[in-house]
Amino acid sequence: MGVLMDVMERIRQQVEGNPIVLYMKGSPDFPQCGFSQRAVQALRGCGAQFQYVDVLQDPEIRQNLPRYANWPTFPQLYVKGELIGGCDIMMELYQSGELQKLVKEAA
């Protein structure tokens, strides 16, 4: 139980302590999954500064993040502590111009 509480607290601190956090596979320069790559491209297309967490380097977060906000897959984008969505939602929001607004307001 202690370990689970610790990892959930760690995630909470990451998403609440940073305006924009992307949980992804790989790094922004070397993404390891096409969905994560698209997510990075969308954020960069908005000119957004963002923190990232490579879930491949952190098995504990990879295993437990799906429970944090009831979202089963990666990538996951959090803005001001709130889950925005995965790759498909990010692309929809990017194409409609809403992602640009979201990240500008968060910066």
Add this chain to the structure above:
Amino acid sequence: MKVKDGIERKLAAGIADLHHLEVVNESDRHRVAPGSESHFKLVLVAEAFEGLGLLARHRMINALLADELAGGVHALAIHAYTRAEWGERTGQAPMSPPCLGGGRSAAD
């Protein structure tokens, strides 16, 4: 039964007024064994999505397919529209991205 058939059956049963459903097995674009059913693209058009944000639409679909996601299904590309939105898109859903080979595990 094939995983694809199960996904189709559950979505058709679980979403009211499903007007259009495509379940595409895209596993052959990823680094998995031939014949795998691990990566799917879903295109759904239903009035049930009216008034729901994107998160809520995806959550509805993820919940219906929780067993599959906990099992062998590794990725779902989800495109969920109302009939009006689908009309505006002239019946086209976005293409899925390519695999970059990373980090296959049961945890996803």
